[in-house]
Amino acid sequence: MRKRFLLIAGILLIGAVSLVACGKKSPSSPESEVTTEATESKDTEATTEDAQTTVATSETTEATTEPVDSGDVATKEDEEAKPETGTGTFNGxxxxxxxxVEMANGEYKTFFVYNEDVKKALNDKGEGSKITFTYGAKAGQANMQILSVK
Known part of the structure; x- marks a missing residue:
């Protein structure tokens, strides 16, 4: 008798949960649009404040979140140009x-490292080390690549 009671109670519980879940209105239903409009009008002031905060925050990181301009991407001719020499601090x-790398002028730059010997040399020097290196463009990339480390 007890097993039958637990079985029936379980079925009723599952049925009730299913009805409650299926009975909720979807966000695209016409009835929910009225509620959404009322909620949106109440939250306008809060949303405006949040948007102002977001704008203020995004201004500080604007340089890192902007898409790369096609003029900043290296071409095959850039890749074939003579490598440059730079000095700075290897940050990791x-x-x-x-x-x-924090360059000698204080500017932070990101460089690609494709060569295994360069990777090993940087790991041997360690983070915080002063490095002198040659770098050049990599076709199709905005960042330069380190070609050698001294």
């Missing part, structure tokens, strides 16, 4: 294929 790996 950004991911498995790129590093951050």
């Amino acid at each position: 790996w950004v991911d498995s294929g790129s590093v951050e």
